[in-house]
Amino acid sequence: MLAPAPTVGKCAAGTTTTTTRMEPPGGVNSTTRSSRKRPRVEADKNQQQVPLKLSKNKNNNNNRTTIPENDNFNNNNNIGIFDGVLTVDQCNELIAVHESHRHAGYIHHLTITRVADLSSSSSSSSSSSSSLALTVPLIHARQICWTLVEEYFDCTLDLFPEFTALMAWHTGSFLKTHFDANRDYLQDRHYSAVLYLNDPNDDDPDGDEFDKERTSRNRNGFQGGDLVFSFPRNKSNDDEESSTTTKTTTQSCSPSNVVCFTDVRIRPKAGRLVCFPSTERYLHRVDEVTYGTRYTLTLWFTRNQTAMETLDSLQQRLPWVISNTTSLDDETMWLERILPVSSQHGDGGTMEQPWETPKQAEQLFQETMVRAQLQWDDVTKSWTSPQIESLDATTNVNKRDDTATILRRSVWKIPQLVLQIVAYCWWKRDVALGSLEKDDLQTLIHEWNQYVQRRFVGLQQAARRWMEHGMVTNVTNSELLLPSS
Numbered sequence: 469m470l471a472p473a474p475t476v477g478k479c480a481a482g483t484t485t486t487t488t489r490m491e492p493p494g495g496v497n498s499t500t501r502s503s504r505k506r507p508r509v510e511a512d513k514n515q516q517q518v519p520l521k522l523s524k525n526k527n528n529n530n531n532r533t534t535i536p537e538n539d540n541f542n543n544n545n546n547i548g549i550f551d552g553v554l555t556v557d558q559c560n561e562l563i564a565v566h567e568s569h570r571h572a573g574y575i576h577h578l579t580i581t582r583v584a585d586l587s588s589s590s591s592s593s594s595s596s597s598s599s600l601a602l603t604v605p606l607i608h609a610r611q612i613c614w615t616l617v618e619e620y621f622d623c624t625l626d627l628f629p630e631f632t633a634l635m636a637w638h639t640g641s642f643l644k645t646h647f648d649a650n651r652d653y654l655q656d657r658h659y660s661a662v663l664y665l666n667d668p669n670d671d672d673p674d675g676d677e678f679d680k681e682r683t684s685r686n687r688n689g690f691q692g693g694d695l696v697f698s699f700p701r702n703k704s705n706d707d708e709e710s711s712t713t714t715k716t717t718t719q720s721c722s723p724s725n726v727v728c729f730t731d732v733r734i735r736p737k738a739g740r741l742v743c744f745p746s747t748e749r750y751l752h753r754v755d756e757v758t759y760g761t762r763y764t765l766t767l768w769f770t771r772n773q774t775a776m777e778t779l780d781s782l783q784q785r786l787p788w789v790i791s792n793t794t795s796l797d798d799e800t801m802w803l804e805r806i807l808p809v810s811s812q813h814g815d816g817g818t819m820e821q822p823w824e825t826p827k828q829a830e831q832l833f834q835e836t837m838v839r840a841q842l843q844w845d846d847v848t849k850s851w852t853s854p855q856i857e858s859l860d861a862t863t864n865v866n867k868r869d870d871t872a873t874i875l876r877r878s879v880w881k882i883p884q885l886v887l888q889i890v891a892y893c894w895w896k897r898d899v900a901l902g903s904l905e906k907d908d909l910q911t912l913i914h915e916w917n918q919y920v921q922r923r924f925v926g927l928q929q930a931a932r933r934w935m936e937h938g939m940v941t942n943v944t945n946s947e948l949l950l951p952s953s
């Protein structure tokens with residue numbers, strides 16, 4: 469006899485909404501929970517919260533099954549959905565972090581940014597402090613999710629992050645039906661959590677009223693990309709379930725003894741966290757992203773402390789973080805050097821200089837800007853010129869996936885900072901870098917440095933705390949609670 473389909477709990481972070489607790493399937497060890505309890509972290513109170521939109525229990529059209537947000541299931545709430553976990557601003561910051569450091573991911577049309585990608589450059593490199601500073605919003609977001617997942621599943625054992633990455637699901641990406649602990653080496657994945665960072669392009673994803681302000685901030689929207697769970701059920705469950713849920717059966721249930729599947733479809737939404745056990749009972753897929761880019765913070769948690777992901781590269785560099793009291797001027801210089809206005813000769817220090825004269829610098833700058841523009845255009849249209857095709861040959865990535873990686877590795881040695889400025893441009897100004905005047909660009913660089921400086925100070929403070937508490941030898945075991953501004 470098959471277990472009834474797991475059900476879905478809906479709750480709002482930071483509100484008094486009661487969360488229905490689940491018993492994890494198969495039960496968990498009832499060892500008393502350790503007294504260590506991370507403080508609950510809430511979204512930055514200074515920033516406007518994404519308004520909680522409680523449901524109107526309305527199905528949207530085109531035969532989609534949505535989860536009614538006011539459903540009160542009485543049995544296990546095995547899938548948790550939290551809205552407003554991060555503000556739209558916080559989500560946008562994470563998208564910018566992703567864009568500034570993305571690498572080709574593990575499936576086509578997927579790019580990822582892990583903590584290691586932000587912290588692995590050599591400690592003396594000029595671009596290091598800005599990259600390291602960007603670990604702050606990522607670790608902070610992880611901390612919020614971590615607390616929510618532990619609380620939601622009412623874990624009697626502590627959980628530990630097993631994998632953390634910002635991801636961009638570009639047009640054409642999808643994941644076929646799977647469960648997350650589906651390989652021998654993934655047995656330590658116990659809970660999955662996905663925090664969505666942007667909205668689909670629909671005006672009305674949840675049957676809510678059209679929200680102009682929110683939609684206007686919803687840059688880089690996408691179509692498709694629903695998360696869909698498929699729960700097996702037997703026929704005897706059919707009547708009961710169809711009367712209490714809006715789930716639909718995607719296969720007909722005859723003849724008898726045929727296993728049927730109930731689909732539970734979850735629409736991504738900026739600031740929405742979905743969490744579920746990583747076991748085979750939670751088969752799920754990601755529908756193809758048919759337009760645009762879908763951004764997520766994807767996390768797995770483990771009950772096995774030894775399987776915890778290491779943040780080695782970050783940890784190793786903390787002493788340098790603490791001792792680095794200098795400003796980020798050297799980084800500013802990186803970009804200034806490729807500006808026509810300030811392309812005087814320097815010795816270049818340890819940096820590579822792919823140009824010899826101011827004229828070449830100017831040309832490099834123009835090319836960089838063209839490429840930066842391409843990055844934000846429709847990539848499928850962008851990759852036509854033979855020159856860019858040949859650039860692609862210098863990388864091992866899918867050319868449609870990973871413009872940023874190509875930029876970074878390209879023969880022109882475009883500095884990492886340019887990518888960061890491109891990402892910042894999108895984030896704060898909603899403009900393409902190529903369309904900016906030189907003066908605008910200077911202002912932007914200044915703003916960027918101030919932003920990084922603020923984040924870097926936050927990292928220094930946290931690092932000092934870790935040092936003081938002797939936690940540096942095992943950073944991932946610390947609270948990793950960083951200031952959010």
Ligand SMILES: O=C(O)CCC(=O)C(=O)O
Binds near residue numbers: 643648753764
């Ligand atoms: O992005 C999602 O909604 C789910 C992703 C997923 O299933 C996975 O990465 O295993």
Ligand SMILES: [Fe+2]
Binds near residue numbers: 646647752
């Ligand atoms: Fe998955």
